[in-house]
Amino acid sequence: MLKIGIDIDGVLTDEGPDHDNIWLQKMNNYFDKQIKKVEDTYQLAEAYGLQNEELNAFLEDELANIYREARPAIDACETLKELKAKNAELILITARNKEFKELTLNWLNEHDFPFDELHHNKDKAPLAVKKGIELFIEDNQSNALEISQNQIPVLVVNKYHNKNLKENNKIKRVNNWQEIRKHIFALSVDTVSNKFF
Ligand SMILES: [Mg+2]
Structure with a gap:
């Protein structure tokens, strides 16, 4: 899974x-x-x-x-539903302050996002390690870098504020959820198929 x-x-x-x-x-x-x-x-x-x-x-x-x-990103919800149907575990980790937890839960429910856990935590890399996360999707440059340095592959959503982050074997850049979906399903087939899906 x-x-x-x-x-x-x-x-x-x-x-x-x-x-x-x-x-x-x-x-x-x-x-x-x-x-x-x-x-x-x-x-x-x-x-x-x-x-x-x-x-x-x-x-x-x-x-x-x-x-x-905030509007939901195009194809995000559909992709998460598809991943959920394949028994992926979806762990949301946001740097939003905890005071916005209820608002965030309402937004996720309103837009019908499936997920298993929601964490409000600014220090994402240690939590990602602790949770055994195997792939992270992030747009914050320093979070992405730190998570990747903990040997967790990161898909970095392209933004003006992360353009200096270079791709490597743990960091791949993506533009949208269609590309994220493609990467995850390629991953699951190419390298980790037996283990995950
Ligand atoms: Mg972000």
Whole structure:
């Protein structure tokens, strides 16, 4: 039974294109000015040229709305259902604060995502090891790197903030869930078929 670790934001959610993502849309409304991405980093204040105080006020008011209104990534739900039907174990690990657990569960249920466990944990690599996760799907560059350094293969969903992460035998880049699906099923046939499915 393949144990798959899955991130939520930017992996199960579709945040939209770089130039018009849900964060930018909310920031533009909130600050009532045209916000632009100035740095290719995961750190929101640096990425969008905001003061930390501005960002904190924004997140305080808007983070729950962003989580609540996020669209599911195309084909994500269908792929998870297909994996579930093959007895894969789906372990969701998000860095979202625990205070958003109920909101996150509601969102997952509302969009009909199947999963076995949901963990709110910023330190993903040790948990992935502890859980015996055999494949991880992630978009955060440092998480992906650290998980891969623990010998767990990672499918990295392409984003502006992870473009410096290089592929290697534990890191593969993907653009969408069709590609994720292809990788997982190729894995299951090519190398680990007897063990997993
Ligand atoms: Mg993410």
